[in-house]
Amino acid sequence: MSTTDLTNLPDFAALPDLASRALGGSVSAANDELFAERENLIKATAPYFDPNEFGHKGKVYDGWETRRRRDEGHDYAIVRLGAAGVIHGVIVDTAYFKGNYPPFVSVEAASIEGYPSPEEILKADWQTIVAKSPAEGHTANAYEVTDKHRWTHVRLCMYPDGGIARLRVHGEVVPDPRFLGGTVDLLAAENGGRLVDCSDAFYASPANIILPGRARNMGEGWENSRRRGGGNDFAVFSLAAAGVPKHVEVDTSYYVGNAPGWVSLSTVDARTADIADASAWVDLLPRTAVQPDTRHRFVLDASAPATHLRLDVYPDGGLSRLRLFGALDDKSATDARRTWWDALPQSHQAVVADQAPR
Secondary structure, X not given: OOOOOOOOOOHHHHOOEOOOHHHOOEEEEEOOOOOEOHHHHHOOOOOOOOOOOEEXXXXXXXXXXXXXOOOOOOXXXXXXXXXXXXXXXXXXXXXXXXXXXXXXXXEEEEOOOOOOOHHHHHXXXXXXXXXXXXXXXXXXXXXXXXOOOEEEEEEEEEEOOOEEOEEEEEEEEOOOHHHOOOOEEOOOHHHXXXXXXXXXXXXXXXXXXXXXXXXXXXXXXXXXXXXXXXXXXXXXXXXXXXXXXXXXXXXXXXXXXXXXXEEEEEEEOOOOOOOOOHHHOXXXXXXXXXXXXXXXXXXXXXXXXXXXXXXXXXXXXXXXXXXXXXXXXXXXXXXXXXXXXXXXXXXXHHHOHHHXXX
16 A cells, blocks of 8 residues: 555545546556556556565566656656546655655646547647646645646656656546437446545445446445444435436445345435435435345336435445436536537637537
């Protein structure tokens, strides 16, 4: 585990990490990665360090590390965000890099249409979102971002060289409305769904259950502690966009002896009701028995539009994934298109001018 101080991070660190491999991020390019691979930057796990581990190129680090630069310039790595969005802040974690960390870093961002090659990415319209700033070794260096545009890529620069364990890019997903037509997962993190409250996240956060793909083990889902008193555990999510739920998937895969006995789902439309008012929530899926290590699918009866979903598990227990499939209502679809368009930098708007809201 990393021993860098993660206890005094700014508020933006509670937002999703848009760059994380768990959300589908990737490292498109780096000018150098002689000592340690660029892909380590976006691992969802905390950095580790084994003082006795050495390879053919020297000490093995769980991060990105370049060779000692003998000329002018600096090193960089380009990350394609797993989900494009508005960045509120970045964390450049130099865990275990104590004598080989970069003394300065900066971050640029670009908004690019489609799936460009690394050569095309380098020619994009890059904008500075974190000016060249001091960095410390073995530290989770946090930098606030005030730019409110929607970005698809970031470029991390370190001056002049060195090693960085992790790059966290925290922000709000702004989904592309062109992919929100028909039936979509209204809850998916990659579409903008977000955890807003939960009763317990002792072993793992319920934010995991709305990540892309199937969980590969119990550690990639939500597991709470064993409840010894009354009541039950719950998690509340803000949907990616307001919509009408059609069917739901409750996946307890890998939870063999610690799955819930029962689950229930309820929703509320925050556009017309107060989510703090318990009476405003309506049943979506009544309390229903579920099985361990099973992918359950339930067709929902006619339901009202919703902006938030509450999952209750009885009395406790874990899930691998939760999916809520439905369709955006007309107002929500219009709002999503306007939000996306307004957040695009002008250079990207020019590329997709025919998609402008009308």
